[in-house]
Amino acid sequence: MRDGTWNPELPLPMTIREVRQETPAVRRFVLDGSLTAEPGQFIMVWLPGIDEKPFSLMNAQPVTLAVAEVGRFTRAMHQLSQGDRLWLRGPFGQGFTLEGRHLLLAAGGYGAAPLAFLARRARGEGRRVAVLVAARSRQHLLLVDEFRTLGCEVYTCTDDGSDSQPPRLAPQAVEELLTSLRPDALYACGPAGMLDALEALARQYHLPAQLSREAYMRCGIGVCGSCTCGDQLVCRDGPVFRIAG
Amino acid sequence: MRDGTWNPELPLPMTIREVRQETPAVRRFVLDGSLTAEPGQFIMVWLPGIDEKPFSLMNAQPVTLAVAEVGRFTRAMHQLSQGDRLWLRGPFGQGFTLEGRHLLLAAGGYGAAPLAFLARRARGEGRRVAVLVAARSRQHLLLVDEFRTLGCEVYTCTDDGSDSQPPRLAPQAVEELLTSLRPDALYACGPAGMLDALEALARQYHLPAQLSREAYMRCGIGVCGSCTCGDQLVCRDGPVFRIAG
Amino acid sequence: MAEQLSPDLRVNLCGVLLPNPLVLASGILGTTAELMERVAKNGAGAVTCKSCGPEPRAGHPNPTVLDWGPGLINAVGLANPGIDEAVEILRETRRRLQPLGVPLIASVFADSVKGFAEVTRRVCAVPPDLVELNISCPNVEAEFGRPFSLDPDAAAEVTRAARAVCDRPLLVKLSPNVTDVVAIGKAVVAAGADGLTAINTLGPGMVIDIESGWPILANRVGGVSGPAIRPIAVRIVYDLWAHLRVPIIGTGGVTCGRDVIEMIMAGATAVGIGSAVIQGGPAVFSRIAAEVRDYLASHGYASLNEIRGLAHARRHMEP
């Protein structure tokens, strides 16, 4: 008999050390604790009395999140400030694995969060990293400076061309970059439509691709069957799925 | 969550490899398995459908027991033969700790079992070991050859003098050996009366002594309070108790 | 050594042949046809779908499932798409499972006797290989009132109503949260159940976060499953078998071959596996099946029939 607290996955409280408004909709939360995690893994954030929702790690040491305000829970998160606490379970799921010497990362919306974590790892290993940051409009481009600081080549694209580039959707921009940069591997996180288009591109260009997908999460631990994508569980088999290309 | 079999203390089956009649009342059982244990520790032997009772280890690798037939359970054990199985929990309790360069071991009845284990360890470390084997009469002297083979000096004493020595009780024989051999430490296992007398002797001679005591065992794991000796639990704080001397 | 045939893991559950005794328990992974097919391909002997009810239900808000160490605690709250969509999912599941020879068990629930009859009637059109009545979910009490499984008469009434419209073998899933589970078992068998599934989750229980003072589950309380409940499940299977001798899916805390053998020695015909999928995902079924096969082979048993109920035959002699 051991004590009853062995190996549990109970929520762990952490305190917010810093909140930074990144875009009109997205805030960065830097916490006072660390986790051992891979880029692409996610955590479940619990706000007692409110709900528990999945978020990708933007960094694990210290735990850092980029949260877009889209509904009740994320609104509550945006009301938190330095010194407030939140609770987390995880990390869960399969993260990105690094492959290739020259990586192209495509970030749609808050999809930039896990890709920033990935970029840090990849740059730390001296790999060449190009990033496409995509958004509706210029002011929503997320973590552009972060990627630059990490030593990535940053490209942007917006639906409305407000970034002084021709208005394009992310897949179109990615296809241009595939041709011009000829990367060895594609990594992406963003809306489902974008990911589906990129999956098609990867097959077409015979490029290995790792896509981080979303699904409705309850347990986060592969039990409840809420997060299916075909016969795969996004929480356990994903959220990162690899296409051989 | 781990699987439900982590760290349990469920009875472990072992098969009897050899049974040897040691004295009219005592049989040695050599099992086909091993345990990591200290001399003086005990195990609970379970015979399904019959009972579960405590026995000292005479050896741990392979598990070896010396069992005196005294009642229903030990009678059932004596009916077992090679190839039969028994189940064990343990090892439990605090064993002997080696101290001194010249040890005197006093064995009453099946008390020879844990002392044979101790003698093997002590001789393995090159310590000098004298053993007094005591019994009602000559034919009940237990493990005399075993102790000799281990390189101990063996003395005997019997209540009736049938070992061609003057009839004496163990404490008297021990007192003689204390004076003649001047050992650094006394170790003993046997009936409660003998141990009480030896405890008094140890105090009188200012000799550190380690005595292995018995009490009625149920749980073996320090929960049920069945095996008390003053404020001590024989199963957990004992069965070996040390007197500083 | 004598030539040794590989032991036969097949079991007959109320007339339905399972390739092995391992049954995916309801509420675990049983949400889509693809996922249930994957579980079957990974070695399950039968799969049970997530319990479906008359109407779509969103279930409780998160947190809904927690790993508290010795087990899980959950209050998913019977989230399900409702019988209309469930029937579609079950049809597709059946289509995928049939070539694999893995039977499908349709689990149903409702908040009324009528509802149970209606949902049972609807799923029987699929048809599944067996129907399981979940009368024992402890996580919806606030909404549904006391589970039917807590009272012999209520349990019997639901069973009778479902039996009347059910042309498949009918299992009733029992709750451990009663004083006398055998009384419930007797009532539902008398009312027409062909077999029993035991047990549903225990409790409910509660886990409190000591930093915030909040019960962690949004529903505050939830049903306990996993290793923590295994001895309770084994004892209940033992008692049911002793008194009823009907086929039982012994469920609760099974994580390895040893636990399967224990359940079968207690009297189970098949063995449910739920929480254990967190250890290795669907592959847990092939791992456990291999452990069961190894046990039988190394002990010289040709089939599980040789050990079923064995614990009942072990009787102390008086001294």
Add this chain to the structure above:
Amino acid sequence: MAEQLSPDLRVNLCGVLLPNPLVLASGILGTTAELMERVAKNGAGAVTCKSCGPEPRAGHPNPTVLDWGPGLINAVGLANPGIDEAVEILRETRRRLQPLGVPLIASVFADSVKGFAEVTRRVCAVPPDLVELNISCPNVEAEFGRPFSLDPDAAAEVTRAARAVCDRPLLVKLSPNVTDVVAIGKAVVAAGADGLTAINTLGPGMVIDIESGWPILANRVGGVSGPAIRPIAVRIVYDLWAHLRVPIIGTGGVTCGRDVIEMIMAGATAVGIGSAVIQGGPAVFSRIAAEVRDYLASHGYASLNEIRGLAHARRHMEP
């Protein structure tokens, strides 16, 4: 930093002051005066003796207690020396505990209402600081019939009979093995109980040895304790507190300071510790007390009163 007073661990249990909330649970180590004194010296806030009954009982044969991993299972079978000798042991225990300021709780059982009254009357002569009626042992059913704790009327009747002869604060120990534990709690409080102890062991459960097919306990079934039952115990304490607001010794699976805080947040006044003694023996009390003190100090609480029942105050806002 502001000067910080050491937190006050004292609790008032039915008018009896405990130096800390940790209570040695009945049946664990409570067999002799010397041993109970040792537990008190090792930091227990109160000690409960092993339940004593009218006559000496040998209890069940071995195996009686097993560590099955997530907890213990036991069928000691109320082994005890009978009330005559128990009274002597309790007198001596009281003599030793008084100078330590550690209260003594006398646990009693019997197989009849009359027997309960008689044993209660006899122990009150000691006198202990509190009396606890063990109406909930699940391991003697074969002999004693259904525990009184499984039926509100029977539980009330026993309580009333004991109350009539008991001049000490009276606790009644509840079983988790019922459908509605609050109903039992209400019945015994209405019948005169000053407080409740919750819970006794869960089940019963069974663990089978798969090599022999034998249930391992000689009694075949036994009560489950230890970490496995903690969420059940917490929920029951929570429910009892919500409905009754009487002092409760929250007992079941507590092994560390975290678990103590959780029980108190659920509403417990004091916290029972039983199975956890296998982790380090009697010293477990001082270790856990230190953990509780550290928690209070680091969270700025002056006493346990500030967190008692806190989980009840945590209520979800509607969206």
